[in-house]
Every structure is written in structure tokens, then in C-alpha cells.
Amino acid sequence: MIPGSFDYHRPNSVREAVGLLTKLGEEARVLAGGHSLIPMMKMRMASPEHLIDLSAIGDLKGISIERDTIKIGAMTTQYELIHSDILTKHLPIIAETSLVIADPQIRYKGTFGGNVANGDPGNDMPALMQCLNASYELTGPGGARQVAARDFYQGAYFTALEADEILTAVLIPVPHSGHGYAYEKLKRKIGDYATAAAAVIVTMSGGKCTSASIGLTNVSDTPLWAEEASATLVGSSLDKATVDRAVAAAEAITDPASDMRGPAEYRTKMAGIMMRRALERAASRAKG
């Protein structure tokens, strides 16, 4: 399979990349790892006339921590997320999630920014970013602005990103140091998108849940932040009756498609089961 013809650009700065995007208009696409876009181009489901490769822009790489916020450059690869000392120490759920994305080869090339910006409901990082209440830095001709991950996704492949903007970084508030975490993903095989998946962060104190946040992957046109389910857990001891109510609240906001991964009803139930398993594991990891 051979993609349609295009012109290739490799700018050295964000400013230059945004300039190209503005000048070339709708016929241009940015290229990050390429492992979502290139397959689409090979199948001729995408035929951009210009590709703007972001790989030479050093500013888009790297992971840093400043006070209570972790900043991850958009072109940081999944492999780099998995091997980051900062993330291992402060935010291990990122590596746990990266490790169930695609396969080793794709994780060398696939980027964090591409995963969150693409708007594919099958991608795993968006629900995790909603769970963590992350913000995306979007840079356009007028400068940078921030949009919360919880407000970014509008539909499958539709996001708050404007045509002349590039998602340049993700900002994540560092959770409480004793937090428990887990990402549970049901998939048919290595490399598959989720039938359903759940990200859970909890903090515990004296046997009581003091905060909880839950994100759900691939059970709607967009990632889902299960706000009511999260709130249901707070103040409880995570007893079975409370967890049952929270799971029901999470299942109620899902709206999955029936597809080769199973009928909609099954995928809704699997979202509940992934949430239940993630919550159990997160609670067992929480200190306090």
C-alpha cells in the first residue's frame, strides 16, 4: 500500500511549524510518530498534500517537574514515558498505561502528544489525562493557550484543537504522594485498542477514601471522566455497596458502539469490570 503524494517539511521550531500550518491551511497535517496517520494515508483514508514532521523540534521533547506540575513535551515517545525517572517516582500510572499501548516497536515511535491530540476514542492516554485533570498546551499563531483534557474532546476525531494550532505539551498536576493508581485494559490481543479500559487514582486516609478520580477509555465517542462515580466513592471505605453504586454510575455514562470487540451492552459491562479491578488495585497501592 502506497500513500498519495505529499510535500514533506521538517521545521526546527514550533514557531516555524505553526507558520507552515497557517500558510498551508487545511491541506497540511502535522506528523508526530506517524503510527496512526501513516496507516490512514496508506489506506487513502487521509491524503494530506503537506506533512509537517515535528521530530526535529527539540522544544517538544522531554519531561520536567516544577512545583506540583509535571510537563511532558508532545513529542516525548511512549518508550521515553516508560523509562522516565520523574514519572516512575511521581506518576507511575503513566508507564503502566504506556505499557498496554500497541507493541514495543510502536512505543519507540508513538508519541504522547499524538496519542492525546488525535481524538481517536480508542487511544488510552486521553481518559487517563481526564482522570488526572491534565491540561493541554495548544500553540497557534497568536501564542499558547491551555485547555483542560476534560473539555478537549468533542467527538470521535473532533477536538478543541484549531486547524492552525499544534498540541505542544501536556501539564499534569502531581497527585498526592501516597496515592493509589491503576490502569486496567481489556483487549483481545497485544496491540489492540481497548474493548473497555479504566484509569483510577485514589487517596486514602484512615481507611476512608479522601479523593477519587476515574477515566474510561473507548466506551463512547470521547474519553469519559466518570465524575459522579468518582464523587460516590469519596468518604466511603470502598465497601461493596458503595463500589457497586459507583460502578453503576460509571456504566450509566457509557455509550459504546457495537463492533468486532463486542456488542454495546457487553462493552458497558466490561467498562464497569475494568473500573472495579482498577479501583481494587489502586486502593491496595494507596498509602494511608
Added chain:
Amino acid sequence: MSKSHIQLTINGKKVEALVEPRTLLIHFLREQQMLTGTHIGCDTGHCGACTVEVDDMSVKSCMTFAVQANGANITTIEGMANPDGTLSALQEGFRMMHGLQCGYCTPGMILRAHRLLQENSNPTEDEIRHGIAGNLCRCTGYVNIVKAIQYAAAKINGTPFQEAAE
């Protein structure tokens, strides 16, 4: 649509070429460089038969444009043997442990296993299986491929190779 001039190193040799931006790395290697050891399997990024090494990364060359590899250092199966032409530890392992039947996945398996052993010279069976999770083999059932990689790891580390019990 103008062609792009690229410079890269393939198996230790400097190469310059003009490529259409849409030329995939696998097509560049096989059809312009005549390095046909790397195979096209599924052509959709799933099977790993097209795996090559690009700047210390295992990369699926059917999912990458040749222009993206401008300036890169690439190793293919043609560059895996020892400088004196004898088989590398991995190649020997695949031969001794019958790690191939039809051989179609083998170049990708060996390139991926090479990077795995560079990063983890003494992997457990579980780490090997997860490490080659992006490479499909439809013949062997993977058992002998895992043994081949264990054989190579032992040889590289100078430790005795003990075949795992069935």
C-alpha cells in the same frame, strides 16, 4: 511534489539518495537499496516482519517514510552477521534452536531480539515474550524463538545455556 535528498547510514555504509516523500522506508530498503532481507508481511504495522533498527530503536519500516530516516543510522538483517561473516549469536541461536520454519518473520524477529538484548542482556522468558510481542510468527508457536533468544543471551554473556524444561 518534489523529491527529497536524504543521507543515512545503512549497515555501516553511507548512503545518499533521492526519494519521493511518500516512499516508505521498507520500499526504499528493498527496492532502491536492494536489501531484500527485510520482509513486508501485513503492511499494516501489526506483524513486525519489516522491523529494522533505526538509531537504537526497533522500528516497523512499513510505518515510516524514508525521509523520516534522513540522518539516521539503520541496521537490517544484512548487517547482523559478525564482521568476519560468521553468524552472530542471535543468528546462531535461531539456527541451533530451530527458531524458524518458513523463515518469513525471522529477519524482523532477529532485529527486534537484537535491540531487546542490547537493552536487557539477561532477560527472563516473560521479558522475552513481552519484548517480541510486536512480532508475529505463524509457524513455530514461539517456543523455539524464545529458546533461540535465550541461547543468544547465554552466548553473549558467556554463561551456559540451559534449555528450559517443556
